[in-house]
Amino acid sequence: MKTTMEANVSERVHCENDSIAALLRERFSEQSTLVLDLISSPGSGKTSLIEATVRAVGKDYRIGALTGGVGTERDAERLRALGIPARQILTGGGCHLDARLVNSALSPGGFEGLDLLFIENVGGLICPATHDLGEDLKVALLSVTEGDDKPFKYPGIFSRAALTLITKVDLLPYVSFDLDAVRAELASLNPAGRVIVTSAMTGDGIWQWCQTLSDRLSAKVSVASWVV
């Protein structure tokens, strides 16, 4: 149980975060940038998914990425090597990104006028799910090597994510993973959520993922035009 002082501090921190997130969301709307907060365990393939997306539709869309982490610049370096703007956010030991960190990372510029902005959160299924970053949607990734018991074990993220990607399905022949059971748990936690089965290695499901991004972006742009 938290003490009153701990609860007050936590509430104030969340309130500040949500205010900054609202400003970010407004700015992303003005620029018609679709923003995706990618959340998964370490090593489920967040960076590989962004790489596969850039390879698939990098000529059609202006794509950028912010990558969260505690130890290295590796993810941002991998993405910059593909020719997109990418900036690492080092959290100083913190286990998740927050709106203030995202705002600070965008402040030096270089991310204006994008169609798609990926925010790769710090690896983890609990803390990263709890903060609004001004994104359009939270996307959860679950690799088949992590086991089919994860949705009910980590209900917070899988009930909040508008979209869940089952990743690394090229490894399905070698692991015990009941895809139907996972789909049933995800549907139970989040009836409106969508599931896409992917492999960044073989390209399975990447077209469907990019089509989903395209549809979401078109919807956002048309709403923005209508408001103007």
Next chain:
Amino acid sequence: MKTTMEANVSERVHCENDSIAALLRERFSEQSTLVLDLISSPGSGKTSLIEATVRAVGKDYRIGALTGGVGTERDAERLRALGIPARQILTGGGCHLDARLVNSALSPGGFEGLDLLFIENVGGLICPATHDLGEDLKVALLSVTEGDDKPFKYPGIFSRAALTLITKVDLLPYVSFDLDAVRAELASLNPAGRVIVTSAMTGDGIWQWCQTLSDRLSAKVSVASWVV
């Protein structure tokens, strides 16, 4: 940056934790119970490792387990099915175990006189590494499917863990994972740390793991006898 009030709350919480952890450590020493805090990403094989250990040396040692999680009782159920005492600690959304939670879980009894007590932490590589639970050693697990860039990306746990298990090596033929590079990063972060390469599926490395536990337990018991 944390405010002064946030820093004070955080410091007080850690101080309380360390006081309870010291009492737990004293109690575990009196009972000559070797206590291991298992830390890894979700799905790296913590529960499977405990299962493999029980199958290998469950007749030689009295083994028990506490399993941390936010959503289900699944891990404790799997372990009770093997005939060992196991209790789930549900954190109420919290991303790691702490000494108070461990103490509360032990209070109803049923874990006295054990040789080995596994504390399976909540899945994650950041927050679980930061709390003393009164354990003898923190053991990190890293599955080959998570990628070989993880030690430097999550230096906190890999520099603190006395022992790192590389898990799921049966999947090495199907993934890109440079074992030598991982060994080099681990040695750089923690020169005194040991590395064991394992597969709970094939049994690779499980004998070496159990031998390490046996050596550690013998050392702890002999020190306890000498003190008495």
